[in-house]
Amino acid sequence: MRGRCRYRGAVLLETLELARENGAKPEHLRALLESWLGGEPLRLDVRGFPPARRLVAALGTIEAQLARIGRVRSEHPSSDGATRLLIELADGAAVESVLLARGGLCISTQVGCAVGCVFCKTGEGGLVRQVTADEMLAQVALARARAQVRRVVLMGMGEPAHNLEHVLAALRVLGAEGRFAHKHLVFSTVGERAAIEALRVHAVRPALALSLHTTRADLRRELLPRAPKLEPREVLELALDYSDAITWPLQVQWTLLEGVNDGDEELQTLGDWLAGRRAMVNFIPWNRVEGFAFARPAEERGKAMVAHLRSRGIIATLRTSGAQDVEGACGQLRARSLPLRRRTGARAATEGSDSSALSAPFTPQ
Numbered sequence: 001m002r003g004r005c006r007y008r009g010a011v012l013l014e015t016l017e018l019a020r021e022n023g024a025k026p027e028h029l030r031a032l033l034e035s036w037l038g039g040e041p042l043r044l045d046v047r048g049f050p051p052a053r054r055l056v057a058a059l060g061t062i063e064a065q066l067a068r069i070g071r072v073r074s075e076h077p078s079s080d081g082a083t084r085l086l087i088e089l090a091d092g093a094a095v096e097s098v099l100l101a102r103g104g105l106c107i108s109t110q111v112g113c114a115v116g117c118v119f120c121k122t123g124e125g126g127l128v129r130q131v132t133a134d135e136m137l138a139q140v141a142l143a144r145a146r147a148q149v150r151r152v153v154l155m156g157m158g159e160p161a162h163n164l165e166h167v168l169a170a171l172r173v174l175g176a177e178g179r180f181a182h183k184h185l186v187f188s189t190v191g192e193r194a195a196i197e198a199l200r201v202h203a204v205r206p207a208l209a210l211s212l213h214t215t216r217a218d219l220r221r222e223l224l225p226r227a228p229k230l231e232p233r234e235v236l237e238l239a240l241d242y243s244d245a246i247t248w249p250l251q252v253q254w255t256l257l258e259g260v261n262d263g264d265e266e267l268q269t270l271g272d273w274l275a276g277r278r279a280m281v282n283f284i285p286w287n288r289v290e291g292f293a294f295a296r297p298a299e300e301r302g303k304a305m306v307a308h309l310r311s312r313g314i315i316a317t318l319r320t321s322g323a324q325d326v327e328g329a330c331g332q333l334r335a336r337s338l339p340l341r342r343r344t345g346a347r348a349a350t351e352g353s354d355s356s357a358l359s360a361p362f363t364p365q
C-alpha cells in the first residue's frame with residue numbers, strides 16, 4: 001500500500017499502513033477490513049499466513065485507531081423497530097444513521113446538507129462539513145456490531161453527489177471487503193449529471209434513488225432551491241438511463257406534501273413519464289418537523305395515488321419512514337451536536353483530508 005495512499009488524514013488508511021509496517025500481508029489487511037466492516041472483533045487469522053508476532057501485538061493499537069473514527073454516542077430505539085444512532089466523529093461533529101427493519105441501514109454522507117430542501121430538517125442548517133469515506137464505513141461497522149445489515153442506503157444526512165469522491169471510495173470498499181451485493185447499496189440523490197455519469201463507470205454500481213418530488217420545474221426549484229438546475233424530466237431521464245445500464249429499477253422518491261405535490265395533474269404526468277420504464281415510485285408522506293409549515297396528505301390520498309400508478313403498470317408504494325417517533329425518519333435527521341463553525345456550499349471539505357487521492361482504493365494491494 002505504500003506509495004498508493006495519498007489520502008492524508010484518513011484514519012483507516014493510516015491504520016492499515018500501521019498494520020503493514022508491523023508485517024501485515026495483503027491477506028491480513030483484507031481480514032482486518034472484513035472483520036471491522038462486519039462489526040466483529042478484529043481478525044488476523046488467514047489460512048497459510050500466520051501473522052507476525054509484532055502484528056498480533058499491534059492489534060490493540062489498530063483497534064483503538066479504528067475506534068477513533070467514530071463512536072456511538074447514543075442509541076434511540078423506535079416503537080417500529082428502527083433505531084437512530086447518533087455518531088460522534090473524531091472532531092466532535094455528529095452524524096446520524098438509522099438501523100431499519102429487515103436489515104436496512106441508512107447512513108449519512110455529509111454533516112448537514114447544502115441542497116436546502118424546504119421540507120427537510122437536515123437542509124435547514126446548510127452544510128457543515130463533508131463526511132470522509134472512512135467515517136461512512138465506520139457508520140456501517142458500528143451498525144453491524146449491533147444488528148445484521150444487508151442493505152445500505154445513502155439517504156441520511158447529506159447529498160452524496162456533493163461528496164462524490166469519498167462516497168465512491170466508500171462504495172468500493174462496501175462492495176468488496178464489506179461484502180454487500182452492489183444492488184444492496186443505494187445511492188440517493190436529487191440528481192446531478194456528473195455524479196450519475198461517474199457511477200456508470202464505477203467498479204461498484206449501486207442502485208439509484210432519485211428524489212424527484214415533483215414534475216413541475218418551478219415547484220422543484222422552490223422545494224429544492226440548491227439542487228442542480230436540471231428540468232425534472234431531464235434529471236429523470238438521466239437517472240432512468242443509468243438504471244437501464246445497470247438493469248436495476250430506479251427508485252423515484254416523492255415526499256408527499258399536502259396541497260403541494262399531491263394533485264392529479266402531477267400524478268398524470270408522472271405516470272406518462274414512467275409508463276413502461278425501469279422504475280418504481282416510493283411515495284413518502286412528509287414526516288413532521290417542528291416549525292415547518294407542511295402537512296402530509298390523508299392516507300387515502302396516498303393510497304389513491306399508488307393505485308393510479310399501479311393501474312398504469314407502474315410499481316408504486318406508500319412508504320412510512322421508520323423511526324419517526326425518535327426523529328430518525330427521512331427529513332428529520334439533523335446535526336444535533338455541532339461544535340464546528342458552519343460552512344455552506346457544496347464544496348466545503350473535511351479538514352486534513354485529500355479527497356482527490358481517493359482514486360487509490362482502500363483495497364489492500
Ligand code: SF4
Nearest residue numbers: 113116117120123158
Ligand atoms: S432532503 Fe436530502 S438533499 Fe434535501 S436537504 Fe435534506 S438531506 Fe439534503
